[in-house]
Amino acid sequence: MKKILFFTFSDKINMQGGQIMFEIIAMLTMFIDHLGIVFFPEQIIFRIIGRMAFPLYAYALTQGYKYTSNFNNYCRRLFYLALISQVPYVLLFNTFQLNIIFTLLICLLLLKLFTQIKNKFYYIPFFLLTGSLEIFQCEYGLYAFLLVLIYYFNHNIVWRHNFLNIFFLFLRNWSTQLFSFLPSVLIKYCENRPLEGKARNFYRLFYPLHLTLLFLITR
Secondary structure (H helix, E strand, C coil): CCCCCCCCCCCCCCCCCCECCHHHCCCCCCHHHHHHHHHCCCCCCHHHHCHHHHHHHHHHHHHHHHHHHCHHHHHHHHHHHHHHHHHHHHHHHCCCCHHHHHHHHHHHHHHHHHCCCCCHHHHHHHHHHHHHHHHCCCCCCHHHHHHHHHHHCCCHHHHHHHHHHHHHHHHHCCCCCHHHHHHHHHHHEEEEECCCCCCHHHHHHHHHHHHHHHHHHHC
16 A cells, blocks of 8 residues: 655546646645735735645545555654644744644544444534534634545535535635635646655645744744
């Protein structure tokens, strides 16, 4: 079985849209999003572009779960990265909320538990457990895990993603989140061309690095 390390994507059969580096798109759009939050908070276009990032990371998480050869190591890598990222995250955004890597880690653990449920009656307490994403005030909250489930089952992901966005539009008034369906279109019609070597190592560390860079600029 092919080993996929932290935040990597599976090899997919060539499809209509050709090959695209999902990792590059995820990094750039996340950077633009945070750049807008810090320096241009009134410019909504930065937030709209930034909606591209999280779905790509959520999709990467499902692929990592499906193909990793060591689930425990996968969790540890996420946990260490989340810890490293928390300090620049708190300093940059002036918040004590947990950063997005913690959200992904909890989603990964929930996904593992979900796939091991054998009795359908356990689904009710399980979905009560997903409330931990809200209790710990994780970024995106329950929305994150529901999107992870959509990508995990990988069936009609575009319209299901749109339905999820509309639901949370009424629930939380997340109007900019409506634009986040675009990565699902890429995932459905394009093949990812993964980064390799040092470029992949940079991708894995990009989150804490870019937070630190933005904080230093603000100082």
